Amino acid sequence: MPNDPLSATFAALADPTRRAILARLSKGETSVTELAQPFDMSLPAVTKHLKVLERAGLITRSREAQWRPCRLAPEPLKGANDWLEDYREFWEASLDRLEDYLADVQGQKRPARARKVPTPKKQERGAPP
């Protein structure tokens, strides 16, 4: 289990079942039994996933009610989003280059190089825009 909060958040999100649990909790708090229902999984297996989410601070379990409802705790997701935002310009530039490339290919009737991402222009090398 990673020590720093950001690594703990990303590690907790690196599993489709845990992401599905968060998606379910985004619709409202619920019990562990109800959470387990849509998954072909034992209750202990679901509990294990919940513990990962709880340690990462992504869910809280109420101690007020006896059924101990789980609730989404979205704050760590903001940290993950903030980290990713620093890279937005790169994926946007990358998509722009792909669009330019496709327009270029269609305009010049060059044969499409299937599934190959275009090489950045020379002046961009070593210092992506």
Place this chain on the structure above:
Amino acid sequence: MPNDPLSATFAALADPTRRAILARLSKGETSVTELAQPFDMSLPAVTKHLKVLERAGLITRSREAQWRPCRLAPEPLKGANDWLEDYREFWEASLDRLEDYLADVQGQKRPARARKVPTPKKQERGAPP
């Protein structure tokens, strides 16, 4: 290693060294030796991290030059960002509630419940805003 691309992306990001490598590559492509320099790490340890990043599609290694420069491949970060965007309303609402709570506490001079996130208002329960 997770099978689905989104899990692979999040798993690759769940390590401070790998995030530092991506931060370095956001400044331009470079060699493995140069990448390893700021880390107190053996070259094989760095290579292992690079393999995780490469499998997740977050970096590419050129086969054109003999020094095989590493380059940031930012597209998978967009997928991670898209997933997180669905939760933006929750962390923003959560921050709003915290602000309301703090304003409330300061206004009414109630003793602050240290480190406890305020309970959402009744009508919000079960269906977060």
